[in-house]
Amino acid sequence: MAVSEQTKPVRPASSGEAWNSKTFTVGFAVKLLLMCLVNAFGLYIVYAAYANQSWWVLAGMVVILLALDYTYFTNRYTLPAKYMLPGVIFLLVFQVFAVFFNGYIAFTNYGDGHRLSSPQEAAAFALLQDTKCVPGGAYYPMAAVRQGSEIFIAISKPDASVWVGNEANAMAAVPGAQVGAGGKITSVPGYEIVPPAEIGQKLQGLKAPIGDEPGRVIQAAGVMACDAASTLKWDPAAQTITDTTTATVYHATDKGFFLADGETAGGHRFRTGWQVWVGLDNFTSAFFSDSEYGQYFVSVTLWTFAFAFLSVFLTFVFGTFLAIVLNDERVKGRKLYRTLLLLPYAFPSFLGALVWRNMLNVDGFINQILGGAGIDWLQTQTESGYWLARGSLLLVQLWLGFPYMFLISTGALQSLPGELKEAAVVDGASPARMWLNVTGPLLLISTAPVLVASFAFNFNNFTLIYMLTKGGPSFGATEPVGATDILISMVYRISGVGGGAARADLGLAAALSIIIFIIVAVIAVLGFRQTRKLEEMV
Template sequence: MSKDTAVAVKQPGQHPEPRVSHARNVRGMGWGFVVKLLVMAVINALGISIIMSAFNVEAWVILGASVVLLVVADVVYFTKRAMPLKYMLPGLVFLFVFQIFTLGYTGYVAFTNYGTGHAGSEQQAVDAALIQAEHRVPDSVSYPLAVVRDGDTIGFAINDDGFVEVGTADEPLAPVNGAAVDANETPTEVPGWEIVPRGDLFTDQDLQNTVVNLRVPVSDDAEDGSIRTREGQTGAIYKSTMDWNPEAQTLTDTETGTVYEASASGNFVAEDGTMLPTGWVVTVGFDNFQRAVTDTALAGPLLKVTLWTFAFAILTVLTSFGLGLLFAMIYNDQRVKGRRFIRTLFILPYAFPAFMSALLWRGMLNKEFGVINDLFFFGADINWLGDEWLARFAILWVNLWLSYPYWFLVCTGALQALSGETMEAAKIDGAGRWRQFRSITLPLLMVSTAPLAIASFAFNFNNFTIIYMLTEGGPAFPGTSGLGATDILISAIYKISGVSGGVADYGLASALSIIVFVIVGIISAVAFRQTRKLEEI
């Protein structure tokens, strides 16, 4: 063998030369590590910003959870021992943030009085009471005023007998040198500040609201009052008629002498029982759950809503499953011509967005100009959506139209998967069509469709879209509860939460959400346990 073609033989104790990978840079770090480092840098920057924001607003739970998640992410992705967690951690984080945290926070709110009038801390309630009791000082002069801006900070510049003073919500008025005023004594130039053009106050609604609500302290002593303006040209001194005593936890109206004491319910209450409109968030225990069954204005409508929710979910599943199975059996027959085309037509409702279909049906069911009355009932004045029972029937009908194509597809697939030998053996044994369906087809179908039926029940139990888009829960029950005959629990919770307007009661809405979660969870657990018996077939 020549020297040029000789193959090197590894000698005992001799180590092979290390191979240089083209995937590594000159320093020996892989490009994968560099990409991971950049990604983790972004994640750490985002995590630190969330932690700082939580610290600024004193959201200690969010701060603690963010610190733990950030530390865990760094440990997992910068060590070699946690290889499985590198793939599982993103999913676990999303599960924690969007499921566990949401459920936990809902549970926390359910035990508070959080809602309209109780949306902040006690100090915020005190500040709101002081602001609401502000009145213009009777002998206060009107100061020529200009709105000034420094970046995002808005302030006032006033002319006090030839001396220009500037202040913001956080900084009291202080004189400035080098300012200029016009013929009306209004400041036109203020060193270090930009004069906001008056045109901006008329065109920018957000700026206008900020200026009207702005209060600039006259001095470091809150008793001296603050400068406010109504039109952005002149300002006056306003003082609050309320006096806050932090030691005694009382607010005193200096005009009437009424003393409001802080109560355990999160309100300032006087001896005669009157309360200030703004309170604060406190823990109320099981009061929200108790209100749901004891409040006479709420318990009756909620009971009707609960019964209708069960009826709606159960009837929807039964009717849509039955109609879908019927069509599936008909068009699974080889003798039917054009089966593919007809199947395509039958699943069209399933392809349309549910909210668009509900709005379409809402128009067709209109009693005055809807095509249902005009074409099928000879122009009769049938109030489909205004009558309690007709509205419920209309919802069941529309939801049947929307949901039967799903079961049509499911049952078609399940029927095609059935063993032909089993059906042939039943025919040989003399079983008729009804006996074959009752003893063979339906039991075998239930093995695969029962879990889907449970999921469909849970979905329709919380089917907010069809209710809100078709009837908005109406017609309303007599009284002031705001609930209606076609409301289900999820739409009732939506109304109680105040998201759509009105008085919000997030505590009660969260309590009802927990109840719905428990109900659906128990029914699903029991139903899934019963479906296991079908697997013995």
């Protein structure tokens, strides 16, 4: 899906039905050229997918190419599609498919330690990790070599043959390599020798399996490489892993992990597992209080609602107040005011949040204004500190959001029908009464869709939370959730994308994002229905 694709509907003028060009035009030439490029790129993907045996990618790409070629080179029933297809393809692949795929992941245990697809693969992976030099085994001169960006370990055997391999490729002899005095490897055909200074600490992590024997590897050991064997034993028939150092036997369970013999389900398990379908487990552990994150689910959800509501409320009240105050013909320089008040809106909000983070620091600008108060506005880990952080967050949100509400309210106030005001004045309404009964309700009705949309946006205002507090102050030194965390920032943390999670749990993260979606969808539907009712009342 090349970026150039979006320009495809540029001139789809081809011969055929009534509303199509009958001659060869420049437009057709442009179309032909673009379609050639798209097809070339598409076929490249098909070929690459075939070479990688990624059948899903291959099938998807073939379908996309056929749809594109059919749409742009025929004229039956395809006119609307000519305009919609590029957008629809991106939408289907990167949003609709992603959403359904997300739904699928929510029912699996996919995540750190559960990325492999079967007990065999998990065992093979584990066997490669826990290896130790065999006592009395052979040692070989070693070098790190490189092919492209991939690093390999190379050893020279006493017979002057050189063997190369890495974790994904078993050791194999490379003919034609040259060995100097003491077995030092001087050149390996097809590989480039990496100087030890360049590779540094990574050198000690190099290893490669020997042949087909599971658990036997060559690994770096100081300046030499050694014959090494895993401390684990894998029994494919019984599906058990035995840790030979502790004599513990782990057997495969249907929940995607190896459990130590004699333990109950929640007991000691082997660290590497594999991916399985876990049904509703993720949803229950999201809700129920006995799990790592579940105990915070209710309080985080409540705060998310409070944050979204207060964000809209505060920005709207302040913005409307300013709009009323400055929307008066006697005030000179209204344009200048408006331009200056728009500054926070024009300043990218992620930068705004980062700037405020600095200003609210213990040594920051705000404390200095307050005469060296030395308050840690954002990260004090006490009960009052949590509220301080939440309050500070709302202050920053007020700064970021009031200009938008100011704009909206100004526009809405200016478009209110003047007759209603006049009628109220004729009826002898006081200014306060007029506000309460005429201007206020009208303003609310005309801005309601914006308020609902703003609520939905702030419900997932990840950037602000992450940039300002990263969800902190944390509920405890080791707790994964903090006082200003909203649902989406908690989900991000669970997913482990930004680092910092003890264990990336993509299944749980996906399940929680579905819950968020349901909440937002219900709010949006209710909100808009309410809005429509309000409109009908007038």
